[in-house]
Amino acid sequence: MSDQKSQWIRHFxxxxxxxxxxxxxxIWALPRLIMxxxxxxxxxxxxxxxxxxxxxxxxxxxxxxxxxxxxxxxxYAVCFFDLSDTPFRVTLETDYxxxxxxALYASTSDNFFVVSDKNVAGxxxxxxxxxxxxxxxxxxxxxxRGMLLMRLxxxxxxxxxxxxxxxxxxxxxxxxxxxxxxxxxx
Amino acid sequence: xSVDINTHNRRRQIILLSGLYLLAVALGVGSxxxxxxxxxxxxxxxxxxxxxxxxxxxxxxVYTRARIALGAVLALNRSxxxxxxxxxDDNGVTLRAECHYRVEGLPPxxxxxxxxxxxxxxxxxxxxxxxxxxxxxxxxxxxxGRFSATIGAPTNSSQSDASWIPTSRSGVIHLTLRxxxxxxxxxxxxxxxxxxSIRRVGACQ
Numbered sequence: 001m002s003d004q005k006s007q008w009i010r011h012f013x014x015x016x017x018x019x020x021x022x023x024x025x026x027i028w029a030l031p032r033l034i035m036x037x038x039x040x041x042x043x044x045x046x047x048x049x050x051x052x053x054x055x056x057x058x059x060x061x062x063x064x065x066x067x068x069x070x071x072x073x074x075x076y077a078v079c080f081f082d083l084s085d086t087p088f089r090v091t092l093e094t095d096y097x098x099x100x101x102x103a104l105y106a107s108t109s110d111n112f113f114v115v116s117d118k119n120v121a122g123x124x125x126x127x128x129x130x131x132x133x134x135x136x137x138x139x140x141x142x143x144x145r146g147m148l149l150m151r152l153x154x155x156x157x158x159x160x161x162x163x164x165x166x167x168x169x170x171x172x173x174x175x176x177x178x179x180x181x182x183x184x185x186x
Numbered sequence: 187x188s189v190d191i192n193t194h195n196r197r198r199q200i201i202l203l204s205g206l207y208l209l210a211v212a213l214g215v216g217s218x219x220x221x222x223x224x225x226x227x228x229x230x231x232x233x234x235x236x237x238x239x240x241x242x243x244x245x246x247x248v249y250t251r252a253r254i255a256l257g258a259v260l261a262l263n264r265s266x267x268x269x270x271x272x273x274x275d276d277n278g279v280t281l282r283a284e285c286h287y288r289v290e291g292l293p294p295x296x297x298x299x300x301x302x303x304x305x306x307x308x309x310x311x312x313x314x315x316x317x318x319x320x321x322x323x324x325x326x327x328x329x330x331g332r333f334s335a336t337i338g339a340p341t342n343s344s345q346s347d348a349s350w351i352p353t354s355r356s357g358v359i360h361l362t363l364r365x366x367x368x369x370x371x372x373x374x375x376x377x378x379x380x381x382x383s384i385r386r387v388g389a390c391q
Contacts, residue, residue, distance in 0.1 A: 062313065109255045111242035
């Protein structure tokens with residue numbers, strides 16, 4: 001076999017390995033890239049209403065084309081976190097009588113924590129998200145960056161929508177703020 | 187002269203090798219996207235529907251995680267919500283917005299449920315009524331306790347029919363049935379849910 005021929009065979013074997021490697025890398029990277037786009041894009045979007053560190057998107061309709069499969073029956077609230085320097089604290093106090101939940105997502109897209117109205121006494125949430133647990137009550141995030149998504153079940157009744165709006169505006173998220181900040185909504 | 191031939195051959199070899207490795211990269215990316223969107227399917231089959239028990243879960247394998255990220259990113263885990271999805275009718279034919287479909291069945295045992303229609307890109311179909319779903323709050327049950335919804339392009343009668351989910355007039359339809367706080371029995375065995383039937387009504391446009 002000539003040198004040139006054996007060299008080409010080596011290149012074809014190497015190219016086949018590249019196909020396998022890139023295939024695996026694409027599958028691995030895709031959720032991370034999609035989440036990065038959501039986190040980076042959402043953090044930078046100044047057109048969305050914000051209050052108390054929380055992004056308050058308008059009620060979902062067909063104009064929402066950022067995140068696939070939006071639910072038109074839910075009102076959302078969003079926070080992004082970065083645990084590089086400080087833990088991330090989340091508080092909520094609501095008597096919203098319908099379904100609501102707070103879900104935390106890692107930058108790999110995994111839903112690593114969820115709390116909802118059915119398992120919260122008195123509608124009060126106070127949790128701290130950390131990278132490594134120092135207290136039992138803390139929630140450990142598998143990744144440094146991530147996001148919080150609050151869902152509130154709504155319908156076309158204006159009264160229900162008003163209550164849902166009040167509920168999501170009682171959500172506070174951000175670097176480990178003080179309780180007073182929460183009470184006075186800074 | 188021989189130097190020129192060597193230089194030419196080396197250039198030719200470099201071009202061919204570059205092409206080979208570029209092709210390898212394209213094949214790697216292409217095969218991954220093809221596998222995620224067309225070939226590989228994940229989740230348990232329930233009639234014409236599929237339910238993915240690993241949606242949002244940390245136990246999801248890399249393919250499931252990537253597939254969920256592409257088609258249903260930010261899904262909740264199964265203890266909170268179960269997502270049944272389909273883009274086929276009961277006969278296995280792809281759901282098309284050129285046709286009308288009747289979705290019928292028993293209300294799923296859950297605290298709250300909804301049926302939503304999405305376009306090919308998994309976004310809501312534009313419509314002036316801003317009606318995108320039917321839910322346990324909006325459907326009417328017949329004497330046998332069954333619900334029914336119609337999915338398809340708007341007609342004269344669809345405006346006043348609250349059980350009608352309007353679509354565009356062409357393209358693929360994806361349906362998602364969400365069960366919030368499903369019953370314990372369904373959470374443990376989602377494959378046993380009596381999923382709604384999907385039948386085409388009339389001729390397609």
